[in-house]
Amino acid sequence: MxxxxxxxxxxxxxxxxxxxxxxxxxxxxxxxxxxxxxxxxxxxxxxxxxxxxxxxxxxxxxxxxxxxxLALQPMLLDRERRLTQAHEALVELSELYRRGAAQRETPDVVDVVLGADAVRQRFAQLQASAKRRVSVFVLSDIAFLDADENHAEDDALARGVQYRVIVEKAVLERPGFIDSAREAAPFGEEIRVLPTLPTRLIIADDDMALLPMRSHGEDRSSGALLVHPSGLLDLVIAIFEEYWATSTEFISTGELPGAHDAVDRDLLKLLLLGLTDAAAGAQLGISVRTVQRRVAELMETAGVSTRIQLGAEAVRRSWV
Known part of the structure:
Protein backbone atom coordinates (compact mmCIF):
# COMPACT_ATOMS: atom_id res chain seq x y z
CA MET A 1 0.00 0.00 0.00
CA LEU A 70 -4.16 9.66 10.14
CA ALA A 71 -1.16 10.28 7.88
CA LEU A 72 -1.95 7.98 4.95
CA GLN A 73 -5.71 8.39 4.57
CA PRO A 74 -5.60 11.94 3.10
CA MET A 75 -2.90 10.83 0.66
CA LEU A 76 -4.93 7.80 -0.40
CA LEU A 77 -8.08 9.88 -0.83
CA ASP A 78 -6.18 12.40 -2.95
CA ARG A 79 -4.74 9.57 -5.07
CA GLU A 80 -8.21 8.05 -5.52
CA ARG A 81 -9.61 11.46 -6.53
CA ARG A 82 -6.86 11.94 -9.11
CA LEU A 83 -7.40 8.42 -10.49
CA THR A 84 -11.14 9.10 -10.80
CA GLN A 85 -10.45 12.33 -12.68
CA ALA A 86 -7.95 10.56 -14.94
CA HIS A 87 -10.45 7.81 -15.69
CA GLU A 88 -13.16 10.36 -16.54
CA ALA A 89 -10.71 12.17 -18.83
CA LEU A 90 -9.78 8.86 -20.48
CA VAL A 91 -13.43 8.09 -21.18
CA GLU A 92 -13.98 11.55 -22.65
CA LEU A 93 -10.85 11.46 -24.81
CA SER A 94 -11.62 7.92 -25.98
CA GLU A 95 -15.07 9.05 -27.08
CA LEU A 96 -13.56 11.98 -28.99
CA TYR A 97 -11.11 9.61 -30.63
CA ARG A 98 -13.90 7.16 -31.50
CA ARG A 99 -15.89 9.93 -33.20
CA GLY A 100 -12.84 11.04 -35.14
CA ALA A 101 -11.95 7.48 -36.13
CA ALA A 102 -15.48 6.93 -37.46
CA GLN A 103 -14.92 9.78 -39.92
CA ARG A 104 -11.60 8.49 -41.19
CA GLU A 105 -11.12 8.07 -44.88
CA THR A 106 -9.61 4.80 -46.08
CA PRO A 107 -5.99 6.09 -46.13
CA ASP A 108 -6.39 7.32 -42.55
CA VAL A 109 -6.67 3.84 -41.10
CA VAL A 110 -2.85 3.90 -41.08
CA ASP A 111 -0.80 6.43 -39.11
CA VAL A 112 2.80 7.02 -40.17
CA VAL A 113 5.21 7.13 -37.22
CA LEU A 114 8.49 8.87 -38.08
CA GLY A 115 11.76 8.64 -36.17
CA ALA A 116 13.37 5.78 -34.27
CA ASP A 117 12.46 7.22 -30.85
CA ALA A 118 8.81 7.66 -31.84
CA VAL A 119 8.69 4.08 -33.15
CA ARG A 120 10.13 2.71 -29.90
CA GLN A 121 7.61 4.80 -27.95
CA ARG A 122 4.65 3.37 -29.91
CA PHE A 123 6.11 -0.13 -29.51
CA ALA A 124 6.18 0.30 -25.73
CA GLN A 125 2.75 1.97 -25.63
CA LEU A 126 1.06 -0.90 -27.47
CA GLN A 127 2.39 -3.35 -24.88
CA ALA A 128 1.53 -1.07 -21.97
CA SER A 129 -2.07 -0.74 -23.18
CA ALA A 130 -2.59 -4.47 -23.89
CA LYS A 131 -5.10 -6.22 -21.66
CA ARG A 132 -5.33 -9.74 -23.11
CA ARG A 133 -2.80 -10.68 -25.75
CA VAL A 134 0.20 -9.44 -27.70
CA SER A 135 1.29 -11.11 -30.95
CA VAL A 136 4.80 -10.50 -32.27
CA PHE A 137 7.08 -11.29 -35.22
CA VAL A 138 10.78 -11.12 -34.27
CA LEU A 139 13.40 -10.91 -37.01
CA SER A 140 17.04 -11.83 -36.53
CA ASP A 141 18.16 -8.20 -36.82
CA ILE A 142 17.05 -5.92 -34.00
CA ALA A 143 15.13 -2.79 -34.99
CA PHE A 144 12.31 -1.75 -32.65
CA LEU A 145 13.93 -2.52 -29.30
CA ASP A 146 16.49 -4.87 -27.79
CA ALA A 147 14.89 -7.56 -25.59
CA ASP A 148 16.90 -6.36 -22.57
CA GLU A 149 15.39 -2.87 -22.99
CA ASN A 150 11.81 -4.03 -23.47
CA HIS A 151 10.60 -3.44 -19.91
CA ALA A 152 7.03 -2.99 -21.18
CA GLU A 153 6.93 -6.70 -22.02
CA ASP A 154 7.95 -7.67 -18.48
CA ASP A 155 5.27 -5.39 -17.06
CA ALA A 156 2.61 -6.77 -19.41
CA LEU A 157 3.47 -10.38 -18.56
CA ALA A 158 3.25 -9.48 -14.87
CA ARG A 159 -0.28 -8.11 -15.52
CA GLY A 160 -1.29 -11.46 -17.04
CA VAL A 161 -1.09 -10.47 -20.71
CA GLN A 162 -0.43 -13.47 -22.97
CA TYR A 163 2.42 -13.18 -25.48
CA ARG A 164 2.58 -15.17 -28.72
CA VAL A 165 5.98 -14.70 -30.30
CA ILE A 166 7.24 -16.09 -33.61
CA VAL A 167 11.00 -15.74 -34.10
CA GLU A 168 13.23 -16.37 -37.06
CA LYS A 169 15.54 -19.37 -36.68
CA ALA A 170 18.62 -17.14 -36.49
CA VAL A 171 17.23 -15.51 -33.31
CA LEU A 172 17.86 -18.80 -31.50
CA GLU A 173 21.59 -18.16 -31.77
CA ARG A 174 21.42 -15.04 -29.60
CA PRO A 175 23.31 -15.59 -26.32
CA GLY A 176 20.99 -16.46 -23.44
CA PHE A 177 17.91 -16.82 -25.64
CA ILE A 178 16.91 -20.24 -24.24
CA ASP A 179 17.25 -19.07 -20.62
CA SER A 180 15.12 -15.99 -21.32
CA ALA A 181 12.48 -18.07 -23.10
CA ARG A 182 12.21 -20.53 -20.22
CA GLU A 183 11.97 -17.71 -17.66
CA ALA A 184 9.13 -16.05 -19.57
CA ALA A 185 7.15 -19.23 -20.34
CA PRO A 186 5.50 -19.57 -16.87
CA PHE A 187 4.24 -15.97 -17.16
CA GLY A 188 2.36 -16.61 -20.41
CA GLU A 189 4.87 -16.17 -23.23
CA GLU A 190 4.75 -18.83 -25.93
CA ILE A 191 7.53 -18.86 -28.51
CA ARG A 192 7.45 -20.53 -31.89
CA VAL A 193 10.00 -20.64 -34.69
CA LEU A 194 10.03 -20.30 -38.48
CA PRO A 195 13.04 -20.23 -40.83
CA THR A 196 12.28 -16.65 -41.93
CA LEU A 197 9.61 -13.98 -41.49
CA PRO A 198 8.57 -11.23 -43.91
CA THR A 199 8.67 -8.33 -41.45
CA ARG A 200 8.68 -7.47 -37.78
CA LEU A 201 5.25 -6.91 -36.32
CA ILE A 202 3.37 -6.37 -33.07
CA ILE A 203 -0.41 -6.66 -32.57
CA ALA A 204 -2.05 -5.60 -29.31
CA ASP A 205 -5.38 -7.22 -28.37
CA ASP A 206 -6.25 -7.52 -32.09
CA ASP A 207 -7.10 -3.80 -31.84
CA MET A 208 -4.01 -2.19 -33.30
CA ALA A 209 -0.81 -3.25 -35.07
CA LEU A 210 2.62 -1.72 -35.65
CA LEU A 211 4.96 -2.73 -38.46
CA PRO A 212 7.93 -0.98 -40.02
CA MET A 213 7.69 0.97 -43.24
CA ARG A 214 10.81 -0.95 -44.31
CA SER A 215 11.63 -4.39 -42.92
CA HIS A 216 15.24 -4.47 -44.09
CA GLY A 217 18.04 -2.04 -44.79
CA GLU A 218 19.49 0.95 -42.93
CA ASP A 219 16.12 2.72 -42.57
CA ARG A 220 14.30 -0.24 -41.01
CA SER A 221 13.85 1.48 -37.63
CA SER A 222 13.30 5.07 -38.76
CA GLY A 223 9.57 4.77 -39.45
CA ALA A 224 6.59 2.54 -38.86
CA LEU A 225 2.93 2.11 -39.74
CA LEU A 226 0.33 2.10 -36.98
CA VAL A 227 -2.70 0.20 -38.28
CA HIS A 228 -6.12 1.00 -36.78
CA PRO A 229 -9.22 -1.26 -36.83
CA SER A 230 -10.01 -1.86 -40.48
CA GLY A 231 -9.95 -4.47 -43.19
CA LEU A 232 -6.19 -3.96 -43.34
CA LEU A 233 -5.84 -4.81 -39.65
CA ASP A 234 -8.00 -7.90 -40.19
CA LEU A 235 -5.60 -8.95 -42.95
CA VAL A 236 -2.55 -8.40 -40.73
CA ILE A 237 -4.13 -10.49 -37.95
CA ALA A 238 -5.03 -13.26 -40.41
CA ILE A 239 -1.45 -13.36 -41.69
CA PHE A 240 -0.11 -13.69 -38.15
CA GLU A 241 -2.55 -16.52 -37.40
CA GLU A 242 -1.49 -18.33 -40.59
CA TYR A 243 2.18 -18.10 -39.65
CA TRP A 244 1.39 -19.14 -36.06
CA ALA A 245 -0.39 -22.27 -37.24
CA THR A 246 2.59 -23.38 -39.33
CA SER A 247 5.37 -22.46 -36.87
CA THR A 248 7.25 -24.87 -34.62
CA GLU A 249 6.77 -24.80 -30.85
CA PHE A 250 10.02 -23.92 -29.11
CA ILE A 251 9.50 -24.73 -25.42
CA SER A 252 8.49 -28.36 -24.88
CA THR A 253 7.64 -30.34 -21.76
CA GLY A 254 8.31 -33.94 -22.80
CA GLU A 255 10.53 -35.90 -20.43
CA LEU A 256 13.87 -37.36 -21.46
CA PRO A 257 15.63 -40.25 -19.77
CA GLY A 258 18.99 -39.56 -18.17
CA ALA A 259 20.60 -36.95 -15.95
CA HIS A 260 20.55 -33.98 -18.35
CA ASP A 261 16.91 -33.80 -19.41
CA ALA A 262 16.66 -30.04 -19.91
CA VAL A 263 19.95 -29.67 -21.78
CA ASP A 264 19.32 -32.70 -23.99
CA ARG A 265 15.79 -31.55 -24.80
CA ASP A 266 17.05 -28.08 -25.72
CA LEU A 267 19.83 -29.63 -27.81
CA LEU A 268 17.39 -31.80 -29.74
CA LYS A 269 15.07 -28.85 -30.33
CA LEU A 270 17.87 -26.64 -31.63
CA LEU A 271 19.22 -29.33 -33.95
CA LEU A 272 15.76 -30.11 -35.28
CA LEU A 273 15.25 -26.41 -35.99
CA GLY A 274 18.34 -26.48 -38.17
CA LEU A 275 21.14 -25.06 -35.99
CA THR A 276 24.62 -26.46 -36.50
CA ASP A 277 26.40 -28.38 -33.75
CA ALA A 278 28.58 -25.32 -33.15
CA ALA A 279 25.63 -22.89 -32.93
CA ALA A 280 23.63 -25.21 -30.67
CA GLY A 281 26.63 -25.74 -28.41
CA ALA A 282 27.27 -22.01 -28.15
CA GLN A 283 23.63 -21.39 -27.16
CA LEU A 284 23.79 -24.10 -24.49
CA GLY A 285 27.30 -23.25 -23.30
CA ILE A 286 28.81 -26.63 -24.23
CA SER A 287 31.51 -27.65 -26.71
CA VAL A 288 30.97 -29.18 -30.13
CA ARG A 289 32.47 -32.43 -28.84
CA THR A 290 29.97 -32.46 -25.97
CA VAL A 291 27.14 -31.87 -28.45
CA GLN A 292 28.26 -34.80 -30.56
CA ARG A 293 28.69 -37.04 -27.51
CA ARG A 294 25.21 -36.25 -26.21
CA VAL A 295 23.66 -36.80 -29.62
CA ALA A 296 25.37 -40.22 -29.75
CA GLU A 297 24.01 -41.06 -26.29
CA LEU A 298 20.50 -40.01 -27.30
CA MET A 299 20.72 -42.12 -30.44
CA GLU A 300 21.69 -45.09 -28.31
CA THR A 301 18.82 -44.42 -25.88
CA ALA A 302 16.35 -44.15 -28.76
CA GLY A 303 17.75 -47.26 -30.46
CA VAL A 304 18.50 -45.53 -33.79
CA SER A 305 21.59 -45.19 -35.95
CA THR A 306 21.14 -41.82 -37.71
CA ARG A 307 20.27 -38.27 -36.70
CA ILE A 308 17.24 -38.29 -39.00
CA GLN A 309 15.93 -41.35 -37.17
CA LEU A 310 16.71 -39.66 -33.84
CA GLY A 311 14.65 -36.64 -34.87
CA ALA A 312 11.69 -38.80 -35.82
CA GLU A 313 11.96 -40.78 -32.60
CA ALA A 314 12.27 -37.62 -30.50
CA VAL A 315 9.01 -36.31 -31.98
CA ARG A 316 7.27 -39.67 -31.54
CA ARG A 317 8.30 -39.86 -27.87
CA SER A 318 7.42 -36.17 -27.25
CA TRP A 319 10.98 -35.34 -26.25
CA VAL A 320 10.66 -32.06 -28.16
Whole structure:
Protein backbone atom coordinates (compact mmCIF):
# COMPACT_ATOMS: atom_id res chain seq x y z
CA MET A 1 0.00 0.00 0.00
CA UNK A 2 2.82 2.41 0.89
CA UNK A 3 4.45 2.03 -2.51
CA UNK A 4 1.07 2.76 -4.15
CA UNK A 5 1.08 6.34 -2.85
CA UNK A 6 4.34 7.12 -4.60
CA UNK A 7 7.10 6.34 -2.09
CA UNK A 8 10.18 4.61 -3.49
CA UNK A 9 11.90 1.64 -1.84
CA UNK A 10 14.29 3.77 0.24
CA UNK A 11 11.51 5.93 1.72
CA UNK A 12 9.28 2.90 2.30
CA UNK A 13 11.99 0.90 4.09
CA UNK A 14 12.89 3.79 6.38
CA UNK A 15 9.24 4.55 7.15
CA UNK A 16 8.60 0.91 8.07
CA UNK A 17 11.65 0.99 10.35
CA UNK A 18 10.42 4.13 12.14
CA UNK A 19 6.95 2.60 12.55
CA UNK A 20 8.50 -0.26 14.53
CA UNK A 21 10.49 2.03 16.86
CA UNK A 22 9.26 4.18 19.76
CA UNK A 23 11.55 6.91 18.37
CA UNK A 24 14.80 7.12 16.48
CA UNK A 25 17.59 9.56 15.64
CA UNK A 26 19.12 10.06 12.23
CA UNK A 27 22.33 8.33 13.35
CA UNK A 28 20.42 5.29 14.63
CA UNK A 29 18.44 5.01 11.42
CA UNK A 30 21.60 5.39 9.33
CA UNK A 31 23.24 2.52 11.21
CA UNK A 32 20.18 0.31 10.76
CA UNK A 33 19.88 0.81 6.98
CA UNK A 34 23.62 1.04 6.23
CA UNK A 35 23.40 4.55 4.77
CA UNK A 36 25.17 7.79 5.56
CA UNK A 37 23.51 10.24 7.96
CA UNK A 38 23.33 12.77 5.11
CA UNK A 39 21.30 10.35 2.94
CA UNK A 40 19.01 9.39 5.82
CA UNK A 41 18.48 13.01 6.83
CA UNK A 42 17.21 13.82 3.33
CA UNK A 43 14.76 10.89 3.43
CA UNK A 44 13.61 11.84 6.93
CA UNK A 45 12.98 15.40 5.77
CA UNK A 46 10.81 14.15 2.90
CA UNK A 47 8.83 11.81 5.18
CA UNK A 48 8.33 14.69 7.59
CA UNK A 49 7.15 16.94 4.75
CA UNK A 50 4.57 14.31 3.81
CA UNK A 51 3.34 14.17 7.39
CA UNK A 52 4.33 10.52 7.87
CA UNK A 53 6.68 11.27 10.77
CA UNK A 54 7.11 14.06 13.32
CA UNK A 55 9.74 15.35 15.73
CA UNK A 56 9.56 14.05 19.28
CA UNK A 57 8.46 16.87 21.57
CA UNK A 58 10.92 16.04 24.34
CA UNK A 59 13.85 15.43 21.95
CA UNK A 60 13.66 17.35 18.63
CA UNK A 61 16.62 15.40 17.24
CA UNK A 62 14.51 12.22 17.31
CA UNK A 63 11.54 11.33 15.09
CA UNK A 64 8.40 9.28 15.67
CA UNK A 65 5.91 7.87 13.22
CA UNK A 66 2.56 9.57 12.80
CA UNK A 67 -0.46 7.24 13.11
CA UNK A 68 -0.75 5.62 9.64
CA UNK A 69 -4.53 5.91 9.65
CA LEU A 70 -4.16 9.66 10.14
CA ALA A 71 -1.16 10.28 7.88
CA LEU A 72 -1.95 7.98 4.95
CA GLN A 73 -5.71 8.39 4.57
CA PRO A 74 -5.60 11.94 3.10
CA MET A 75 -2.90 10.83 0.66
CA LEU A 76 -4.93 7.80 -0.40
CA LEU A 77 -8.08 9.88 -0.83
CA ASP A 78 -6.18 12.40 -2.95
CA ARG A 79 -4.74 9.57 -5.07
CA GLU A 80 -8.21 8.05 -5.52
CA ARG A 81 -9.61 11.46 -6.53
CA ARG A 82 -6.86 11.94 -9.11
CA LEU A 83 -7.40 8.42 -10.49
CA THR A 84 -11.14 9.10 -10.80
CA GLN A 85 -10.45 12.33 -12.68
CA ALA A 86 -7.95 10.56 -14.94
CA HIS A 87 -10.45 7.81 -15.69
CA GLU A 88 -13.16 10.36 -16.54
CA ALA A 89 -10.71 12.17 -18.83
CA LEU A 90 -9.78 8.86 -20.48
CA VAL A 91 -13.43 8.09 -21.18
CA GLU A 92 -13.98 11.55 -22.65
CA LEU A 93 -10.85 11.46 -24.81
CA SER A 94 -11.62 7.92 -25.98
CA GLU A 95 -15.07 9.05 -27.08
CA LEU A 96 -13.56 11.98 -28.99
CA TYR A 97 -11.11 9.61 -30.63
CA ARG A 98 -13.90 7.16 -31.50
CA ARG A 99 -15.89 9.93 -33.20
CA GLY A 100 -12.84 11.04 -35.14
CA ALA A 101 -11.95 7.48 -36.13
CA ALA A 102 -15.48 6.93 -37.46
CA GLN A 103 -14.92 9.78 -39.92
CA ARG A 104 -11.60 8.49 -41.19
CA GLU A 105 -11.12 8.07 -44.88
CA THR A 106 -9.61 4.80 -46.08
CA PRO A 107 -5.99 6.09 -46.13
CA ASP A 108 -6.39 7.32 -42.55
CA VAL A 109 -6.67 3.84 -41.10
CA VAL A 110 -2.85 3.90 -41.08
CA ASP A 111 -0.80 6.43 -39.11
CA VAL A 112 2.80 7.02 -40.17
CA VAL A 113 5.21 7.13 -37.22
CA LEU A 114 8.49 8.87 -38.08
CA GLY A 115 11.76 8.64 -36.17
CA ALA A 116 13.37 5.78 -34.27
CA ASP A 117 12.46 7.22 -30.85
CA ALA A 118 8.81 7.66 -31.84
CA VAL A 119 8.69 4.08 -33.15
CA ARG A 120 10.13 2.71 -29.90
CA GLN A 121 7.61 4.80 -27.95
CA ARG A 122 4.65 3.37 -29.91
CA PHE A 123 6.11 -0.13 -29.51
CA ALA A 124 6.18 0.30 -25.73
CA GLN A 125 2.75 1.97 -25.63
CA LEU A 126 1.06 -0.90 -27.47
CA GLN A 127 2.39 -3.35 -24.88
CA ALA A 128 1.53 -1.07 -21.97
CA SER A 129 -2.07 -0.74 -23.18
CA ALA A 130 -2.59 -4.47 -23.89
CA LYS A 131 -5.10 -6.22 -21.66
CA ARG A 132 -5.33 -9.74 -23.11
CA ARG A 133 -2.80 -10.68 -25.75
CA VAL A 134 0.20 -9.44 -27.70
CA SER A 135 1.29 -11.11 -30.95
CA VAL A 136 4.80 -10.50 -32.27
CA PHE A 137 7.08 -11.29 -35.22
CA VAL A 138 10.78 -11.12 -34.27
CA LEU A 139 13.40 -10.91 -37.01
CA SER A 140 17.04 -11.83 -36.53
CA ASP A 141 18.16 -8.20 -36.82
CA ILE A 142 17.05 -5.92 -34.00
CA ALA A 143 15.13 -2.79 -34.99
CA PHE A 144 12.31 -1.75 -32.65
CA LEU A 145 13.93 -2.52 -29.30
CA ASP A 146 16.49 -4.87 -27.79
CA ALA A 147 14.89 -7.56 -25.59
CA ASP A 148 16.90 -6.36 -22.57
CA GLU A 149 15.39 -2.87 -22.99
CA ASN A 150 11.81 -4.03 -23.47
CA HIS A 151 10.60 -3.44 -19.91
CA ALA A 152 7.03 -2.99 -21.18
CA GLU A 153 6.93 -6.70 -22.02
CA ASP A 154 7.95 -7.67 -18.48
CA ASP A 155 5.27 -5.39 -17.06
CA ALA A 156 2.61 -6.77 -19.41
CA LEU A 157 3.47 -10.38 -18.56
CA ALA A 158 3.25 -9.48 -14.87
CA ARG A 159 -0.28 -8.11 -15.52
CA GLY A 160 -1.29 -11.46 -17.04
CA VAL A 161 -1.09 -10.47 -20.71
CA GLN A 162 -0.43 -13.47 -22.97
CA TYR A 163 2.42 -13.18 -25.48
CA ARG A 164 2.58 -15.17 -28.72
CA VAL A 165 5.98 -14.70 -30.30
CA ILE A 166 7.24 -16.09 -33.61
CA VAL A 167 11.00 -15.74 -34.10
CA GLU A 168 13.23 -16.37 -37.06
CA LYS A 169 15.54 -19.37 -36.68
CA ALA A 170 18.62 -17.14 -36.49
CA VAL A 171 17.23 -15.51 -33.31
CA LEU A 172 17.86 -18.80 -31.50
CA GLU A 173 21.59 -18.16 -31.77
CA ARG A 174 21.42 -15.04 -29.60
CA PRO A 175 23.31 -15.59 -26.32
CA GLY A 176 20.99 -16.46 -23.44
CA PHE A 177 17.91 -16.82 -25.64
CA ILE A 178 16.91 -20.24 -24.24
CA ASP A 179 17.25 -19.07 -20.62
CA SER A 180 15.12 -15.99 -21.32
CA ALA A 181 12.48 -18.07 -23.10
CA ARG A 182 12.21 -20.53 -20.22
CA GLU A 183 11.97 -17.71 -17.66
CA ALA A 184 9.13 -16.05 -19.57
CA ALA A 185 7.15 -19.23 -20.34
CA PRO A 186 5.50 -19.57 -16.87
CA PHE A 187 4.24 -15.97 -17.16
CA GLY A 188 2.36 -16.61 -20.41
CA GLU A 189 4.87 -16.17 -23.23
CA GLU A 190 4.75 -18.83 -25.93
CA ILE A 191 7.53 -18.86 -28.51
CA ARG A 192 7.45 -20.53 -31.89
CA VAL A 193 10.00 -20.64 -34.69
CA LEU A 194 10.03 -20.30 -38.48
CA PRO A 195 13.04 -20.23 -40.83
CA THR A 196 12.28 -16.65 -41.93
CA LEU A 197 9.61 -13.98 -41.49
CA PRO A 198 8.57 -11.23 -43.91
CA THR A 199 8.67 -8.33 -41.45
CA ARG A 200 8.68 -7.47 -37.78
CA LEU A 201 5.25 -6.91 -36.32
CA ILE A 202 3.37 -6.37 -33.07
CA ILE A 203 -0.41 -6.66 -32.57
CA ALA A 204 -2.05 -5.60 -29.31
CA ASP A 205 -5.38 -7.22 -28.37
CA ASP A 206 -6.25 -7.52 -32.09
CA ASP A 207 -7.10 -3.80 -31.84
CA MET A 208 -4.01 -2.19 -33.30
CA ALA A 209 -0.81 -3.25 -35.07
CA LEU A 210 2.62 -1.72 -35.65
CA LEU A 211 4.96 -2.73 -38.46
CA PRO A 212 7.93 -0.98 -40.02
CA MET A 213 7.69 0.97 -43.24
CA ARG A 214 10.81 -0.95 -44.31
CA SER A 215 11.63 -4.39 -42.92
CA HIS A 216 15.24 -4.47 -44.09
CA GLY A 217 18.04 -2.04 -44.79
CA GLU A 218 19.49 0.95 -42.93
CA ASP A 219 16.12 2.72 -42.57
CA ARG A 220 14.30 -0.24 -41.01
CA SER A 221 13.85 1.48 -37.63
CA SER A 222 13.30 5.07 -38.76
CA GLY A 223 9.57 4.77 -39.45
CA ALA A 224 6.59 2.54 -38.86
CA LEU A 225 2.93 2.11 -39.74
CA LEU A 226 0.33 2.10 -36.98
CA VAL A 227 -2.70 0.20 -38.28
CA HIS A 228 -6.12 1.00 -36.78
CA PRO A 229 -9.22 -1.26 -36.83
CA SER A 230 -10.01 -1.86 -40.48
CA GLY A 231 -9.95 -4.47 -43.19
CA LEU A 232 -6.19 -3.96 -43.34
CA LEU A 233 -5.84 -4.81 -39.65
CA ASP A 234 -8.00 -7.90 -40.19
CA LEU A 235 -5.60 -8.95 -42.95
CA VAL A 236 -2.55 -8.40 -40.73
CA ILE A 237 -4.13 -10.49 -37.95
CA ALA A 238 -5.03 -13.26 -40.41
CA ILE A 239 -1.45 -13.36 -41.69
CA PHE A 240 -0.11 -13.69 -38.15
CA GLU A 241 -2.55 -16.52 -37.40
CA GLU A 242 -1.49 -18.33 -40.59
CA TYR A 243 2.18 -18.10 -39.65
CA TRP A 244 1.39 -19.14 -36.06
CA ALA A 245 -0.39 -22.27 -37.24
CA THR A 246 2.59 -23.38 -39.33
CA SER A 247 5.37 -22.46 -36.87
CA THR A 248 7.25 -24.87 -34.62
CA GLU A 249 6.77 -24.80 -30.85
CA PHE A 250 10.02 -23.92 -29.11
CA ILE A 251 9.50 -24.73 -25.42
CA SER A 252 8.49 -28.36 -24.88
CA THR A 253 7.64 -30.34 -21.76
CA GLY A 254 8.31 -33.94 -22.80
CA GLU A 255 10.53 -35.90 -20.43
CA LEU A 256 13.87 -37.36 -21.46
CA PRO A 257 15.63 -40.25 -19.77
CA GLY A 258 18.99 -39.56 -18.17
CA ALA A 259 20.60 -36.95 -15.95
CA HIS A 260 20.55 -33.98 -18.35
CA ASP A 261 16.91 -33.80 -19.41
CA ALA A 262 16.66 -30.04 -19.91
CA VAL A 263 19.95 -29.67 -21.78
CA ASP A 264 19.32 -32.70 -23.99
CA ARG A 265 15.79 -31.55 -24.80
CA ASP A 266 17.05 -28.08 -25.72
CA LEU A 267 19.83 -29.63 -27.81
CA LEU A 268 17.39 -31.80 -29.74
CA LYS A 269 15.07 -28.85 -30.33
CA LEU A 270 17.87 -26.64 -31.63
CA LEU A 271 19.22 -29.33 -33.95
CA LEU A 272 15.76 -30.11 -35.28
CA LEU A 273 15.25 -26.41 -35.99
CA GLY A 274 18.34 -26.48 -38.17
CA LEU A 275 21.14 -25.06 -35.99
CA THR A 276 24.62 -26.46 -36.50
CA ASP A 277 26.40 -28.38 -33.75
CA ALA A 278 28.58 -25.32 -33.15
CA ALA A 279 25.63 -22.89 -32.93
CA ALA A 280 23.63 -25.21 -30.67
CA GLY A 281 26.63 -25.74 -28.41
CA ALA A 282 27.27 -22.01 -28.15
CA GLN A 283 23.63 -21.39 -27.16
CA LEU A 284 23.79 -24.10 -24.49
CA GLY A 285 27.30 -23.25 -23.30
CA ILE A 286 28.81 -26.63 -24.23
CA SER A 287 31.51 -27.65 -26.71
CA VAL A 288 30.97 -29.18 -30.13
CA ARG A 289 32.47 -32.43 -28.84
CA THR A 290 29.97 -32.46 -25.97
CA VAL A 291 27.14 -31.87 -28.45
CA GLN A 292 28.26 -34.80 -30.56
CA ARG A 293 28.69 -37.04 -27.51
CA ARG A 294 25.21 -36.25 -26.21
CA VAL A 295 23.66 -36.80 -29.62
CA ALA A 296 25.37 -40.22 -29.75
CA GLU A 297 24.01 -41.06 -26.29
CA LEU A 298 20.50 -40.01 -27.30
CA MET A 299 20.72 -42.12 -30.44
CA GLU A 300 21.69 -45.09 -28.31
CA THR A 301 18.82 -44.42 -25.88
CA ALA A 302 16.35 -44.15 -28.76
CA GLY A 303 17.75 -47.26 -30.46
CA VAL A 304 18.50 -45.53 -33.79
CA SER A 305 21.59 -45.19 -35.95
CA THR A 306 21.14 -41.82 -37.71
CA ARG A 307 20.27 -38.27 -36.70
CA ILE A 308 17.24 -38.29 -39.00
CA GLN A 309 15.93 -41.35 -37.17
CA LEU A 310 16.71 -39.66 -33.84
CA GLY A 311 14.65 -36.64 -34.87
CA ALA A 312 11.69 -38.80 -35.82
CA GLU A 313 11.96 -40.78 -32.60
CA ALA A 314 12.27 -37.62 -30.50
CA VAL A 315 9.01 -36.31 -31.98
CA ARG A 316 7.27 -39.67 -31.54
CA ARG A 317 8.30 -39.86 -27.87
CA SER A 318 7.42 -36.17 -27.25
CA TRP A 319 10.98 -35.34 -26.25
CA VAL A 320 10.66 -32.06 -28.16
Missing amino acids: IEAIGLDDEHTSLYRLILQSPSASVDELAASVAKSPVEVRAIVAELERLGLIARQAAAPDRVVASPPS
